[in-house]
Amino acid sequence: MTTPTSISPTQAVLQVIAGYWTARCVYVAAKLGLADLVKDSPKSAAELAVLTGMHAPSLYRVLRALASTGWLHEDSDGRFGPTPLTVGIQTGAPGSLRALATTELGEEHYPAWGNVLFSVRTGGLAFDEVFGMPNWQYWAGHDEHAQIFNKAMSEMTAIIEPAVLRICDFSGFKTIVDVGGGRGTLISSILRAYPDARGIVLDLPHVIEQGKQLITGQGLDDRCQMIPGDFFKEVPGGGDAYVLKWVIHDWDDERSIAILRNCHRAMAPGGRLFLVEAPIPPRNEPSLHKLMDINMLVMTGGRERTEAEYRSLFDASGFDLTRVTVTPMELAVLEGVRRDA
Numbered sequence: 001m002t003t004p005t006s007i008s009p010t011q012a013v014l015q016v017i018a019g020y021w022t023a024r025c026v027y028v029a030a031k032l033g034l035a036d037l038v039k040d041s042p043k044s045a046a047e048l049a050v051l052t053g054m055h056a057p058s059l060y061r062v063l064r065a066l067a068s069t070g071w072l073h074e075d076s077d078g079r080f081g082p083t084p085l086t087v088g089i090q091t092g093a094p095g096s097l098r099a100l101a102t103t104e105l106g107e108e109h110y111p112a113w114g115n116v117l118f119s120v121r122t123g124g125l126a127f128d129e130v131f132g133m134p135n136w137q138y139w140a141g142h143d144e145h146a147q148i149f150n151k152a153m154s155e156m157t158a159i160i161e162p163a164v165l166r167i168c169d170f171s172g173f174k175t176i177v178d179v180g181g182g183r184g185t186l187i188s189s190i191l192r193a194y195p196d197a198r199g200i201v202l203d204l205p206h207v208i209e210q211g212k213q214l215i216t217g218q219g220l221d222d223r224c225q226m227i228p229g230d231f232f233k234e235v236p237g238g239g240d241a242y243v244l245k246w247v248i249h250d251w252d253d254e255r256s257i258a259i260l261r262n263c264h265r266a267m268a269p270g271g272r273l274f275l276v277e278a279p280i281p282p283r284n285e286p287s288l289h290k291l292m293d294i295n296m297l298v299m300t301g302g303r304e305r306t307e308a309e310y311r312s313l314f315d316a317s318g319f320d321l322t323r324v325t326v327t328p329m330e331l332a333v334l335e336g337v338r339r340d341a
């Protein structure tokens with residue numbers, strides 16, 4: 001990232017430190033649902049403390065810090081109301097990332113990042129070092145937290161799905177398989193846009209359980225199968241399009257190739273592969289995903305990759321990379337066609 005020139009290096013360091021303090025205050029706001037509570041009428045710290053079961057004087061200090069950074073607005077009566085930023089952590093608001101802020105700044109990612117030096121020193125997984133197990137196993141045993149994580153994935157999908165639907169032409173595909181498809185947010189929008197298509201979502205059992213409700217709520221039970229499983233063992237067969245959004249970046253090359261080879265094996269001849277990932281630009285070019293890469297380093301053992309690296313993965317798994325279309329959110333659709341032996 002380029003060094004800002006309008007501020008001194010000292011100020012830049014202070015801004016970074018304060019950025020992490022602000023992030024933790026935003027976590028408190030997201031976790032407690034403060035944006036929801038002040039949405040219709042401003043409230044005092046005492047009122048908010050009663051509503052959230054917090055210690056009023058301490059909560060006041062967090063509210064004041066949030067107001068000083070634009071996340072709330074304190075009026076002359078000491079009541080806190082919303083600002084344009086507050087909507088970003090308000091439940092159900094369009095584009096809201098309340099669940100993402102709660103999970104990324106909260107109880108799992110934050111301790112893993114706290115141990116980032118472990119990963120840098122050893123190449124090992126900071127998350128596993130802190131929690132004693134891989135993150136996917138952890139989520140399976142912590143339902144309440146897994147719900148927040150899976151909802152966070154849906155929030156991000158909701159932001160990107162219009163671009164995915166614009167870029168990908170799914171017409172002509174009879175069966176679209178979303179591998180590691182989470183709660184089924186993306187497949188639901190694809191199936192709504194293509195009423196003749198059928199969908200399959202493969203994910204871990206606890207995620208599929210959470211997703212079933214969503215699919216039923218969308219009235220898609222008769223067109224979408226929710227299959228619990230392990231993509232390292234098997235991927236549902238017979239699909240003519242396989243979508244993997246934000247899945248391959250969770251894994252190292254060897255395991256990524258194992259997943260993609262299972263897709264290759266499962267798909268009908270001439271089948272298509274659609275990866276939604278964020279190819280990172282070279283050298284100094286700013287990119288959110290160069291930081292997401294560190295998230296992968298500490299959380300999953302995966303990595304963000306350049307387009308050339310994705311091309312190698314496709315090649316090693318029996319696919320030709322035929323098209324890369326970048327969306328405004330830095331994410332891209334990498335489209336491949338199955339090379340038949």
Ligand SMILES: C[S@@+](CC[C@H](N)C(=O)[O-])C[C@H]1O[C@@H](n2cnc3c(N)ncnc32)[C@H](O)[C@@H]1O
Pocket residue numbers: 136153154157179180181182183202203204207229230231232244245246247250
């Ligand atoms: C980063 S999330 C992306 C979810 C979804 N594709 C999205 O973008 O919203 C990765 C997904 O892979 C799933 N996953 C992890 N290991 C898996 C495995 N061995 N078999 C199937 N799914 C797995 C996780 O449960 C999670 O839903």
